[in-house]
Amino acid sequence: MSSAGDIDKEISFKVADRPVKRPRSFKDVRSLSYSNLLSHCRAANIITKGISRHALEVLLCHKLHLSTTGGNDVVFGPKLEDHCLDATETKEFERFTPTYVQSLQGWTKNISSIPEIDVGTVKKYLLASPSQDPDFTKASLKRYKLSRSYEHISAKNIHSVMYNSLTESKTFCLVKAQCNPSQSGDSARVKWLHVVLDKMTGEPYGAFCVCAVGKGQACSHVGALLFLLCEIVASGAENLPDDESVTDVLCPWSLPKGAKVHPVKAEDVIVRSTDKQGPTVDNYTSQVAPELSPDDNYQRILQLLSDVRNANSNSCMPAILT
Template sequence: MTTQMKRSIPSELNNVTEWIDDMRKWPNIMYGDIFNYLISSKAVDGAEMKNFKSLQSYNYFQSGNVDKVLHNILSDGRMYLKADVRASQTVSRVNEAYVICSMDGTVEQGWCTCMAGQGLSCSHVGAVLWKVEHAVRNNMTGASCTDDNAMWNRGTKRNIEPRSLSNIVFTKPKQGENLLEDFNVNAPGVRDTPMYCSSQELRTAVEQSPLLPLFKLKGTTINKSFVSKPAVKENIPKDHGEHDSLSSCQRCSSFYSKYLTVDLARIIKLQTDTITQSKSVLWKDARKIRITASSASKVPIKKLQTFVGNKFTKHGQEGEIAAKEYLLTNGYHVVEKGTYVSLEENWLSASPDGILNDDTLLEIKSPVPSVKWTTLNELFTGQKYDVHMNNNGILVLKVKGNRGFFMQIQLTMFCTGLRKCKLLIWLNPDEFQFIEVPYDEQYVREHVARLRTFYFKKMMNIIVDEIEDDRLVFSKAFKKCMRL
């Protein structure tokens, strides 16, 4: 059986010779990335998104069933993540879960050695993603990660099994004693206690159980609980499915006014308080409940379309810093800002790289040279990059480029209110290129309408469920900003 399950793991993983334990290198996986991966998986579409809750992926992580997460960085900047996750039905068995993602958090694929692993989005894969998301949300990753934070990655997975009381020895441990060493792993386990969704299910199960005489002992508490009617009306929540408007759902309407609605003063506060962007907890929380300009290209035009995310690496981040320093030392006026929430569409936000000369959006891209190109001219003439030369010999941005640069810039201009943009393609101080990108009002109007439909029909109801189930939590900074 083990050999058969191992075959579900892609062959390229066999070429990985070293797995590293270093939380500082973990990708920036956030709630939106997990959401995007699940709805784009071939096994799960938007209407079936709630299936991942029944698979208990989040509970696996919360219960300490995820072991140490290891990683391997590929030559193209992507990363493999690997962890053992304890099985739910047979706690003595563990499954190996793997994830491949980009450094910005875009999840590309997942695999697992469990029976559902070929579905690409089983609970064990989800549990690994939730562990990384928890670490990112609580600033436990990155260069500032301390030794104490790094120790958190040590999994709490143990080879233990439920057992009867007769096999448990209750003793007071001595100082320094390791109780786990004395566990009798051969002690027989017991069956899981079933969960009943209604009082009628419980009564039916008891009536078919050999314990029925115990429940019939009059005068006992167990008898009273068995024969009495429920003290409260059973109200099983209905499935929170898709809907087209806020007026049709009180839960979503309440969420929108509480978490998304912002006035001009609060928009300005978010811009100033999130200048550090990815280093800010407030910045992360404000983004996790919205569609952002950088992630908008991942929203499928059709169901089950594969999401393609922007490829941000450490090289790109360092290139952005170097480009800004160059501009500042050469007379350009660059102002850094945090997240911009659209005043018209509060569910949409953008984080510009900077504002140039007070009236122009600055967007910086720092591509990584490869064996196919070493100069920007070779990159632009290769036809695969989002920038190409038109028939007039002018460098322009492709409307339907693979990396989604055009949509990102247009939506960022929409959110910031700016109507001019300079795209800076940066290689080094001796080789860079400015490209003018005008505002396309018709393009923005069409895509904002499409994204609005997607958000209200498929995304918002899922976010509401996650908040109500305490799976999506917010920082004190975000609660203070939104006055929650």
């Protein structure tokens, strides 16, 4: 049987039915046009539907054993050093690379068979060294609902959550999801992630995210997914929530796009425009309001004061002027 590395080396890439060079670095992958990126991913048997450009770039790099961080991105093992997995279970765990997880069948919204997931166990996992996210400290996780992870949940950034019971596995089950970027409305930056759980205890063994620190298996996006699972399972739900449609989510196009106007003085503000040289506040008054004589102006002021004094004369409200 061919190894995963041998299979990857056999991938041939074509554009318009013509062979092209295999990408040799993350930079090569990022320089691909979107159509070429899709072609390369399909050639590598990577599912492209519903996956953001950034996620596809990272998944393709993992498939081709190309580093996205300058280090070794290929090795995938349990995050916890005291994971208590035997050699056979550890070898099985190492199969759960992002591209392998993505290619699996059997994903469902039904979580009737998912184990209980304890918040304390999740906190222990997120705090585990050596790849600890700086956002996760003992102090911050005591009030974890103020953490970046919980901000993702509050903003409903986590979506497309799916569960896989891995019927052929005695030890593991999987959950995958996507997470919208918190600082951008760019759909090309949506994160793809998955977590590996113990089928009996719900303990997290490892995870993956396409974000810059996803290699550490405990980024804020992974933390958000784990905390969300804790809430859903604790509620007794038997199904994961349906994905919201684009009309249910706060419109990304309503985000500020930057000012396109420049400040001007009040007297230069255009009140109404009938042509390119519309009237300003100054000439609007002189064009519309007739010039009043001093006597007429005095009489109008007297009438205004009388109207103000009598405004509440027949009301329970106090008089405006006394």
